[in-house]
Amino acid sequence: MASTKHDESGGDAATTMRRVWSLRSGWANGSFLARLDDSVLAALTGISELVRFERDDVLTHQNQSGTDVFLLLTSYVKVTTVLPNRTRALLAVRAGGDLIGELAALDGGVRTATVIACGAEPVEALRVDGERFVDVLSSSPGALRMLSESVARKLRSATQRRIDHQSGPPHVRLARVLVEMADDHGATPYGKAVVIKIDVTRLEWGSLIGVSKRTAERAIASLRQAGLIGSGTKRITIHDLPRLRALAYPE
Numbered sequence: 646m647a648s649t650k651h652d653e654s655g656g657d658a659a660t661t662m663r664r665v666w667s668l669r670s671g672w673a674n675g676s677f678l679a680r681l682d683d684s685v686l687a688a689l690t691g692i693s694e695l696v697r698f699e700r701d702d703v704l705t706h707q708n709q710s711g712t713d714v715f716l717l718l719t720s721y722v723k724v725t726t727v728l729p730n731r732t733r734a735l736l737a738v739r740a741g742g743d744l745i746g747e748l749a750a751l752d753g754g755v756r757t758a759t760v761i762a763c764g765a766e767p768v769e770a771l772r773v774d775g776e777r778f779v780d781v782l783s784s785s786p787g788a789l790r791m792l793s794e795s796v797a798r799k800l801r802s803a804t805q806r807r808i809d810h811q812s813g814p815p816h817v818r819l820a821r822v823l824v825e826m827a828d829d830h831g832a833t834p835y836g837k838a839v840v841i842k843i844d845v846t847r848l849e850w851g852s853l854i855g856v857s858k859r860t861a862e863r864a865i866a867s868l869r870q871a872g873l874i875g876s877g878t879k880r881i882t883i884h885d886l887p888r889l890r891a892l893a894y895p896e
Contacts, residue, residue, distance in 0.1 A: 676742025712775030720764030750775030
């Protein structure tokens, strides 16, 4: 999976600015970019390069150097890592409105994960030099606070995932992940059913809940038999989100 980047800006800053503003309605309300003040977003756009990644293109490689930050405008990416046994584990999914690469920009360290475009549509992103990214945010106390909150949420989520790996049967762990994904990335094109709009393999579902592919398959089958979800080869539809949430987080 070689990294492939296409320059979409054509060197026209005004075109880039119009493109970014046209995509804002697609960002989750709580995402980093959606919460930014217009002036800060405009400043970041002004120093960025508009790039596009096709499905399976790599944005960042684990353990490689680089401090560029990617401001995701559309679609989805998988955040993955290679385990000691050489298998690839899915750590998280990020969508339009999210950030990629901010940790390396903040501490100058190597990339902690490999990030891969995974949506049905290409990923459009603003690529900005890490030092300039930090400089722009440092000029706005509110934006810098939001960056700190964004990093803290990611770390808190990772910590909770590690706790979840040690508690509850696999189908309950899977229910928790599905509820989280439904809240963050779900769509409702079919009435009350919630579609997780991301292709995730059985092996990747297993890595998210700390179990093998076979155990993940059994967990999916258990939720399907309970009438909570439907599943295709890679996508899952949640038929009853309130019941799934009650299973994941019983009172």
